[in-house]
Amino acid sequence: MVTTDQIFQWLEEVSDPEVPVLSVIDLGVVRDVQIEGTKVFVTITPTYSGCPAMQVMEDDIRSKLQEKGISDIHINTTLSPAWTTDWLSEKGKFKLREYGIAPPVNEVDKSVLFAAPPIVACPKCQSQNTRMVSQFGSTACKAHYQCNECLEPFDYFKCLK
Amino acid sequence: MNNEALFRYLLRLGDDSLILGQRLGEWCGHGPILEEDIALTNIALDLIGQATSILNYAGEVEGKGRDGDKLAFLRFEHEYTNLLLLEQPNGDFGDTIMRQFLFDAFRKPLFEQLIHSGDKQLSAIAEKSLKETKYHLRHTSEWIIRLGDGTEESHQRIQKSLDNLWRYTDEIFMTDSVDEELTKNGILPDLSSIRSIWEETVKSVFAEATITIPTNNWKFEGGRRGRHSEHMGYILSDLQYMQRAYPNMEW
Numbered sequence: 001m002v003t004t005d006q007i008f009q010w011l012e013e014v015s016d017p018e019v020p021v022l023s024v025i026d027l028g029v030v031r032d033v034q035i036e037g038t039k040v041f042v043t044i045t046p047t048y049s050g051c052p053a054m055q056v057m058e059d060d061i062r063s064k065l066q067e068k069g070i071s072d073i074h075i076n077t078t079l080s081p082a083w084t085t086d087w088l089s090e091k092g093k094f095k096l097r098e099y100g101i102a103p104p105v106n107e108v109d110k111s112v113l114f115a116a117p118p119i120v121a122c123p124k125c126q127s128q129n130t131r132m133v134s135q136f137g138s139t140a141c142k143a144h145y146q147c148n149e150c151l152e153p154f155d156y157f158k159c160l161k
Numbered sequence: 162m163n164n165e166a167l168f169r170y171l172l173r174l175g176d177d178s179l180i181l182g183q184r185l186g187e188w189c190g191h192g193p194i195l196e197e198d199i200a201l202t203n204i205a206l207d208l209i210g211q212a213t214s215i216l217n218y219a220g221e222v223e224g225k226g227r228d229g230d231k232l233a234f235l236r237f238e239h240e241y242t243n244l245l246l247l248e249q250p251n252g253d254f255g256d257t258i259m260r261q262f263l264f265d266a267f268r269k270p271l272f273e274q275l276i277h278s279g280d281k282q283l284s285a286i287a288e289k290s291l292k293e294t295k296y297h298l299r300h301t302s303e304w305i306i307r308l309g310d311g312t313e314e315s316h317q318r319i320q321k322s323l324d325n326l327w328r329y330t331d332e333i334f335m336t337d338s339v340d341e342e343l344t345k346n347g348i349l350p351d352l353s354s355i356r357s358i359w360e361e362t363v364k365s366v367f368a369e370a371t372i373t374i375p376t377n378n379w380k381f382e383g384g385r386r387g388r389h390s391e392h393m394g395y396i397l398s399d400l401q402y403m404q405r406a407y408p409n410m411e412w
């Protein structure tokens with residue numbers, strides 16, 4: 001008899017296709033798992049409305065569960081409560097840094113114009129002397145930064161609140 | 162309450178996101194600098210994502226078996242009810258930023274209030290979309306100020322963008338029986354309250370950008386009734402090409 005804990009554990013093996021170092025659990029997109037008899041219900045939530053990785057994650061979750069011998073799989077999407085970067089696990093933030101992507105830091109409200117960009121530490125040399133190159137980066141969830149000390153260009157997983 | 166009004170409102174909301182997202186997508190590979198190319202296409206992606214959620218829900222409400230894709234790709238021109246503002250050509254970078262700013266300044270307070278909608282799914286869509294819209298509005302506001310209060314050339318050009326697009330802004334706040342019914346039922350906020358927030362935003366940003374709102378402009382409307390400008394057909398021929406040429410294709 002499979003348990004929800006077991007399913008969560010299996011889903012740790014499904015990675016975000018855009019940031020493969022993160023599992024869908026680290027990313028915080030799996031909201032709920034329910035088991036009813038032989039049926040397994042998984043509820044997921046998108047990071048950004050247009051995130052092209054969501055369909056891939058859904059397919060990967062399905063095939064992972066099939067691989068584990070589950071055939072009656074129901075995946076639903078919920079929009080509320082909306083995903084924010086607070087849903088990223090601490091382990092996920094650590095893995096991001098190791099991978100060379102700066103994890104989100106607390107930012108001022110987006111409605112403040114010309115607010116100084118957040119101080120983001122360089123994931124290579126840890127210097128806080130970095131600059132934002134662009135608010136919009138390689139994917140919807142990232143901004144583009146560069147380190148002024150070691151000159152490393154890097155992605156910052158931007159704060160979404 | 163009758164679902165017809167909700168369905169028609171969702172089409173308006175979804176078509177606004179869809180058509181502007183399609184327009185912005187035309188910038189892909191043509192941005193003035195790499196960072197802006199990426200920014201405009203990121204915003205396009207958010208809008209297309211919103212359109213997907215909204216139109217899928219519209220299909221559910223309609224209950225005739227049409228999903229978001231069918232609604233996006235298989236309607237005729239007169240069945241699209243987006244604002245005329247959003248189908249206007251991209252023009253230069255300033256024109257695109259001005260069109261986007263006028264829209265973002267409306268969308269942000271709209272989503273803020275739609276979170277309190279009596280319709281749960283609409284409220285969830287608004288909660289999700291608001292987070293993205295805040296980024297967009299900040300980005301476009303900063304550009305309006307930079308361009309307006311920039312060089313003589315950029316000032317004169319962004320002023321011209323505003324002069325051309327201002328005539329399409331009245332339509333944003335026009336209401337008809339669809340809005341009235343939904344407002345009465347607690348589904349939709351009163352658009353006049355959103356208009357005052359919008360006016361405050363655009364006035365303060367334009368003041369800082371040292372550009373002026375034109376007067377005596379002829380006002381255009383018709384998008385909400387499916388009466389479009391000559392640009393719409395060209396947008397749809399691009400948007401719908403694959404589904405029309407290869408019906409039911411998927412990838």
Ligand SMILES: [Zn+2]
Binds near residue numbers: 147149152
């Ligand atoms: Zn560094």
